[in-house]
Amino acid sequence: MSDEGQVRACAPYSYLNWCDEAASVVREHMLTKDGFTFAVLAFTGQTAARFKEEYIDAFNSMASELERGRAPNLNDNATLRQLLLGKLDEIEVLQAKVVQRDEQLAIAAPKVEAFDAFLDDRGHTNLRTVARILGCKSEVFFEWARDRGYIFPENGALQPCSDLAPHYMEVIYHERYGKFRPQTVVTRAGVVFFQQRWAAYQLAQAKQAARAIAQAAQPRLQGI
Numbered sequence: 001m002s003d004e005g006q007v008r009a010c011a012p013y014s015y016l017n018w019c020d021e022a023a024s025v026v027r028e029h030m031l032t033k034d035g036f037t038f039a040v041l042a043f044t045g046q047t048a049a050r051f052k053e054e055y056i057d058a059f060n061s062m063a064s065e066l067e068r069g070r071a072p073n074l075n076d077n078a079t080l081r082q083l084l085l086g087k088l089d090e091i092e093v094l095q096a097k098v099v100q101r102d103e104q105l106a107i108a109a110p111k112v113e114a115f116d117a118f119l120d121d122r123g124h125t126n127l128r129t130v131a132r133i134l135g136c137k138s139e140v141f142f143e144w145a146r147d148r149g150y151i152f153p154e155n156g157a158l159q160p161c162s163d164l165a166p167h168y169m170e171v172i173y174h175e176r177y178g179k180f181r182p183q184t185v186v187t188r189a190g191v192v193f194f195q196q197r198w199a200a201y202q203l204a205q206a207k208q209a210a211r212a213i214a215q216a217a218q219p220r221l222q223g224i
Contacts, residue, residue, distance in 0.1 A: 009035030081214055088210050092203050099199045124170070124185035127151070127158060133191060134198045144201065145194075157182045168193045 010029040031039065040051050125133075131141035142158070145151045151158045151169075159182070160169035168190035173180040186194070 009038055084214055085211065088207055092207055095203055096200060099196050123188045124172070125191065126183065126185055130186050130191060130194050134194065136198075141198075144198075148197070150194075150197075151184065155182070158184050160184050164190070164193070 009032055011032050012027065012029055037055070040048055041055075043051075127142065127145075128138045131138045134141060142151070146153075146158075149161055150164060151160055153159070159171065165171070167187065169184055169186050171182050171184055173182055175181075
């Protein structure tokens with residue numbers, strides 16, 4: 001152990017020995033916390049091994065705390081890219097909260113004029129009209145809804161999955177040419193449901209595009 005280490009490991013200690021008639025002063029050296037740690041790290045056995053493991057865990061925990069508090073290096077391209085993508089994640093969370101709030105407002109106010117323009121007297125609309133509300137082509141909406149398991153083809157018609165019926169979608173039968181044919185209709189709550197899911201899908205697509213742009217622009221971030 002170095003001279004500095006010996007100073008840190010041992011602390012001078014003195015006391016009066018009252019057992020001695022002269023009450024002499026006894027001078028000793030006692031181990032400090034650092035000295036105790038230094039000594040135990042040289043021990044063997046299960047107890048010493050457990051102490052070493054806990055000591056390493058405490059050191060790693062402290063290093064992690066220091067690492068989290070370290071300011072990011074904005075001159076590093078990888079760090080800057082990570083920060084940019086993190087901000088995109090924050091924006092997505094905020095936008096998702098806005099979508100959720102809009103859904104809650106729509107459910108709380110069932111007489112929304114925008115919906116009433118597309119709903120029949122029973123509060124239903126068809127899947128093609130939902131695509132119009134979302135502002136996309138029917139084929140694109142049908143493919144998206146099928147891929148996510150919201151609807152599936154059966155007996156020549158699109159049927160709702162059991163988890164969404166009857167709150168979000170229902171199957172009604174229309175008589176046509178003397179036969180009753182099934183048709184999937186969407187309820188008012190179902191329109192809100194598809195608006196929320198479609199908005200989340202669009203956000204995910206925008207995020208993916210932003211990631212691609214960030215990756216493509218990474219070589220040009222050298223001067224930032």
